[in-house]
Amino acid sequence: xxxxxxxxxxxxxxxxxxxxxxxxxxxxxxxxxxxxxxxxxxxxxxxxxxxxxxxxxxxxxxxxxxxxxxxxxxxxxxxxxxxxxxxxxxxxxxxxxxxxxxxxxxxxxxxxxxxxxxxxxxxxxxxxxxxxxxxxxxxxxxxxxxxxxxxxxxxxxxxxxxxxxxxxxxxxxxxxxxxxxxxxxxxxxxxxxxxxxxxxxxxxxxxxxxxxxxxxxxxxxxxxxxxxxxxxxxxxxxxxxxxxxxxxxxxxxxxxxxxx
Amino acid sequence: xxxxxxxxxxxxxxxxxxxxxxxxxxxxxxxxxxxxxxxxxxxxxxxxxxxxxxxxxxxxxxxxxxxxxxxxxxxxxxxxxxxxxxxxxxxxxxxxxxxxxxxxxxxxxxxxxxxxxxxxxxxxxxxxxxxxxxxxxxxxxxxxxxxxxxxxxxxxxxxxxxxxxxxxxxxxxxxxxxxxxxxxxxxxxxxxxxxxxxxxxxxxxxxxxxxxxxxxxxxxxxxxxxxxxxxxxxxxxxxxxxxxxxxxxxxxxxxxxxxx
DNA sequence: ACCTGAACACCGTTCAAGT
DNA sequence: ACCTGAACACCGTTCAAGT
Numbered sequence: 001x002x003x004x005x006x007x008x009x010x011x012x013x014x015x016x017x018x019x020x021x022x023x024x025x026x027x028x029x030x031x032x033x034x035x036x037x038x039x040x041x042x043x044x045x046x047x048x049x050x051x052x053x054x055x056x057x058x059x060x061x062x063x064x065x066x067x068x069x070x071x072x073x074x075x076x077x078x079x080x081x082x083x084x085x086x087x088x089x090x091x092x093x094x095x096x097x098x099x100x101x102x103x104x105x106x107x108x109x110x111x112x113x114x115x116x117x118x119x120x121x122x123x124x125x126x127x128x129x130x131x132x133x134x135x136x137x138x139x140x141x142x143x144x145x146x147x148x149x150x151x152x153x154x155x156x157x158x159x160x161x162x163x164x165x166x167x168x169x170x171x172x173x174x175x176x177x178x179x180x181x182x183x184x185x186x187x188x189x190x191x192x193x194x195x196x197x198x199x200x201x202x203x204x205x206x207x208x209x210x211x212x213x214x215x216x217x218x219x220x221x222x223x224x225x226x227x228x229x230x231x232x233x234x235x236x237x238x239x240x241x242x243x244x245x246x247x248x249x250x251x252x253x254x255x256x257x258x259x260x
Numbered sequence: 261x262x263x264x265x266x267x268x269x270x271x272x273x274x275x276x277x278x279x280x281x282x283x284x285x286x287x288x289x290x291x292x293x294x295x296x297x298x299x300x301x302x303x304x305x306x307x308x309x310x311x312x313x314x315x316x317x318x319x320x321x322x323x324x325x326x327x328x329x330x331x332x333x334x335x336x337x338x339x340x341x342x343x344x345x346x347x348x349x350x351x352x353x354x355x356x357x358x359x360x361x362x363x364x365x366x367x368x369x370x371x372x373x374x375x376x377x378x379x380x381x382x383x384x385x386x387x388x389x390x391x392x393x394x395x396x397x398x399x400x401x402x403x404x405x406x407x408x409x410x411x412x413x414x415x416x417x418x419x420x421x422x423x424x425x426x427x428x429x430x431x432x433x434x435x436x437x438x439x440x441x442x443x444x445x446x447x448x449x450x451x452x453x454x455x456x457x458x459x460x461x462x463x464x465x466x467x468x469x470x471x472x473x474x475x476x477x478x479x480x481x482x483x484x485x486x487x488x489x490x491x492x493x494x495x496x497x498x499x500x501x502x503x504x505x506x507x508x509x510x511x512x513x514x515x516x517x518x519x520x
Numbered sequence: 521a522c523c524t525g526a527a528c529a530c531c532g533t534t535c536a537a538g539t
Numbered sequence: 540a541c542c543t544g545a546a547c548a549c550c551g552t553t554c555a556a557g558t
Binding site for chain 1: 381384385387394395397398401405411412413414415416417418419420423424428430431433434459467468469470471474485486489490492493494497500
Binding site: 288289321322324325328329 | 540541542543544545
C-alpha cells in the first residue's frame with residue numbers, strides 16, 4: 001500500500017490536541033467575503049442565480065446572516081458592481097489621441113462587463129457612485145478635457161457614454177444568458193440570427209420596404225462591430241463640440257466660445 | 261325610504277329566470293384582455309407589481325389560467341411592450357429635415373415610455389420584433405435613407421438609437437420608482453441631486469480633480485436636457501456619415517462612396 | 521456585536537382534474 | 540379547449556432568540 005508507505009513516518013496527533021481545523025471550519029462573515037462569494041456565483045451561473053439565499057448557502061449559513069454586513073440586496077449588487085468595475089483599465093490622457101482613448105476605456109469596460117455575465121443588468125439605472133466607478137468617470141473627463149471638449153459637453157458625454165455601454169452590455173449578455181446548457185454560443189447565435197433574417201424577409205414589402213430591403217445590413221452585426229459603430233457615432237458627436245480639432249477624420253463643429 | 265320609493269314600480273324578476281348577470285359576471289379571458297389588464301397594473305403600480313399572480317387576481321382568477329393565453333411571463337411583457345410602443349407617433353420622411361425628424365420620433369418614444377412607468381426595463385435586452393416596434397424601425401430607416409445615410413450606417417444606427425432610448429428611459433424611471441408614496445417627484449429629485457453634489461464636492465481633489473472641478477456641470481442635468489444632449493450627439497455622429505449634408509449646423513463627414 | 525431558525529408575504533410554472 | 544386548485548421550488552426581509 002503506497003498510501004500507508006508514504007504516511008509511515010508521520011507523527012500521530014496527540015489525542016488531547018483537539019481535532020486540528022485543517023479545513024478552516026468557516027471563514028468569519030464579512031462584507032468583502034459576501035461580495036466575493038456573490039461574484040463567484042454570478043460568474044458561474046449568472047445574475048439570476050445571485051440571491052441572498054443562494055449566497056448565504058454558499059457560505060454555509062442562512063440568508064438572515066448576510067443582513068449584518070449588507071443592508072439589502074440592492075447594496076450587495078452595488079458593491080459587486082464597484083468591485084467588478086475596478087478591473088477596467090484606465091489610460092494616461094494624451095491630447096493627440098483623445099478620441100481613440102475615450103474608445104479604449106469604453107472597450108476595456110465592455111470587456112469587463114462581458115467577463116461577468118449579465119452584471120450589466122444590475123448596473124443600468126443606477127448612477128454608479130462607487131470609488132472605482134468614479135475613477136473611470138474621472139479618467140474619461142480628463143481625456144475629453146485635454147482634447148478640448150467643453151466642460152458642459154464633457155459632463156453630459158460621460159453620462160451618454162455610460163448609458164450606451166450599459167445598454168450594449170445588457171443586450172450582449174441577453175444572447176448568452178438565453179442559451180441552454182449544452183448549446184455552443186456560436187451555433188445558437190447563428191440559428192437566432194437566421195430566424196430573424198427569415199422573419200424580416202417575410203414581411204410585407206409595401207409596409208416595410210426598408211426593413212425588407214436592408215435585411216442583410218440589419219442582421220449582419222456581429223456583436224463587436226455593432227458596439228464599435230455606436231461608439232464611433234458617439235465619439236464623432238462629442239468631437240463635433242471640441243474646440244481644437246485634434247482628432248483624425250472626425251467632424252469638427254461650430255467651435256463656439258461657450259466652453260471653459 | 262327613498263330607495264324603496266324609487267324601486268316601487270319595478271317588475272320583480274320571475275323566479276324561474278335565473279339571476280340576471282347584471283354585472284357581466286366576468287369577461288372571458290383572452291390574450292388582449294390579459295395584456296390590457298397587465299398594462300393597467302403597470303401604469304398604476306409599476307413593473308414590479310406586474311406578476312402573473314397579480315394580473316390573474318385582477319381578473320378574478322388564478323395564475324394558472326393565464327397560461328392558456330400567454331406562454332409565460334416573458335411573452336406577456338413582450339406583448340405589453342408592443343402594445344405600448346403603438347402609441348409612438350411617426351413622421352412623413354422629409355429629406356430637408358431628416359435629422360430633426362429622427363429626433364422627433366425618438367422624443368415621441370421617450371414620452372411614451374415615460375408615460376408607462378418603468379416599462380423600459382422590460383424593453384432592454386430584447387430585440388423588439390413586434391409589429392409596432394417594426395413600424396418605428398421602418399420609419400427611422402426611411403427617414404435616414406432619404407437623408408442620404410448609407411444603408412449599413414442606417415441599419416446600425418437604428419440599433420444605437422434604440423439602445424440609447426432604452427437606457428435613458430430606464431434611468432429616468434429609476435428616479436420615479438424609488439420615491440415613496442407621499443413624496444413629490446420634484447422634492448425627491450432636489451434632495452437626491454443635492455446629496456450627490458455634496459458627495460462629489462467632498463471627494464479628494466488630488467485624485468478626482470475633474471469631478472470636483474465640474475460638480476455643477478455633472479449634477480446640473482434636469483432629465484430632458486440630458487436626453488436631448490445624447491440625442492444630439494448621436495444624430496451628429498450619424499450625420500457625419502451622410503452623403504448629402506442636408507442638415508442644419510451639423511458636421512458633414514468624409515462622404516465616401518461606400519453607401520448605397 | 522454577530523449570528524440564527526422560523527416565519528411572513530410573496531414569486532413563476534406545472535400538473536392532474538374538472539367542465 | 541379552456542379553466543382551476545393545489546403544489547413545487549423558489550424569492551427578500553424581519554424578528555425574536557441565542558451566544
